[in-house]
Amino acid sequence: MTDRRTELAANLARVEERIAAACAAAGRKREEVTLIVVTKTYPAEDVRILAELGVRHVAENRDQDAAPKAAACSELPLSWHFVGQLQTNKVRSVVGYADVVQSVDRARLVGALSKEAVRAGRELGCLIQVALDAERSAGGKGGPGERGGAGAEEVGELGALVARAPGLRLDGLMTVAPLTGPYAGRERAAFERLMDLSTDLRRAHPAANMVSAGMSADLEQAVAAGATHVRVGTAVLGVRSGLR
Numbered sequence: 001m002t003d004r005r006t007e008l009a010a011n012l013a014r015v016e017e018r019i020a021a022a023c024a025a026a027g028r029k030r031e032e033v034t035l036i037v038v039t040k041t042y043p044a045e046d047v048r049i050l051a052e053l054g055v056r057h058v059a060e061n062r063d064q065d066a067a068p069k070a071a072a073c074s075e076l077p078l079s080w081h082f083v084g085q086l087q088t089n090k091v092r093s094v095v096g097y098a099d100v101v102q103s104v105d106r107a108r109l110v111g112a113l114s115k116e117a118v119r120a121g122r123e124l125g126c127l128i129q130v131a132l133d134a135e136r137s138a139g140g141k142g143g144p145g146e147r148g149g150a151g152a153e154e155v156g157e158l159g160a161l162v163a164r165a166p167g168l169r170l171d172g173l174m175t176v177a178p179l180t181g182p183y184a185g186r187e188r189a190a191f192e193r194l195m196d197l198s199t200d201l202r203r204a205h206p207a208a209n210m211v212s213a214g215m216s217a218d219l220e221q222a223v224a225a226g227a228t229h230v231r232v233g234t235a236v237l238g239v240r241s242g243l244r
């Protein structure tokens with residue numbers, strides 16, 4: 001336990017250094033970027049240690065794991081972000097603990113989230129997840145990518161839908177650097193594309209200014225492109241066993 005604390009503190013310090021250096025290189029203030037630690041596959045005890053070390057935002061991608069973890073950590077001063085593909089039958093559970101759902105990618109999900117947020121008497125933050133591997137203009141198949149996400153051309157419509165949905169608050173956009181398509185291996189270009197989409201979105205919804213991009217391997221590119229939130233798992237908690 002104590003060893004784990006030392007390890008997490010050292011990892012966090014290294015990530016903090018990376019974010020600070022990336023901000024300095026981009027001429028941005030450190031406060032412009034918020035660290036979200038992705039705690040998926042790691043236990044509630046790690047979340048507790050992270051909270052003691054000053055982490056205030058955590059993210060999970062599977063409701064089955066996240067729900068009991070969030071319940072075990074309910075007294076901690078944490079914001080919970082849901083970042084995984086979300087089935088509508090899990091929405092009621094997720095709305096029970098999530099402060100922000102970053103993976104909103106279809107109208108049906110917006111309807112389900114709104115209904116449950118109203119039922120729970122909560123306001124739920126929502127990010128539209130954009131799949132940049134599915135850009136139609138590049139001759140791709142279009143539609144949602146395998147890892148979830150709406151096509152770039154759907155962002156305006158989905159944003160408008162969230163903005164007028166009771167119980168939901170449109171906070172901005174999220175992406176995962178694509179492994180296929182025109183942006184494969186071009187993280188910086190992908191994140192700049194997300195920034196352009198964010199600029200468009202903010203014309204209609206000025207408060208929707210969150211841009212969630214960048215993970216352990218590419219947080220520098222995300223900060224350079226203008227991300228306001230980076231989602232870091234491996235670099236803080238260690239390499240996960242299995243493929244998720």
Ligand SMILES: *Cc1c(COP(=O)(O)O)cnc(C)c1O
Binds near residue numbers: 176244
């Ligand atoms: C797992 C995950 C992350 C964190 O990835 P790392 O490479 O471990 O930093 C970020 N975003 C999403 C959506 C994830 O599923």
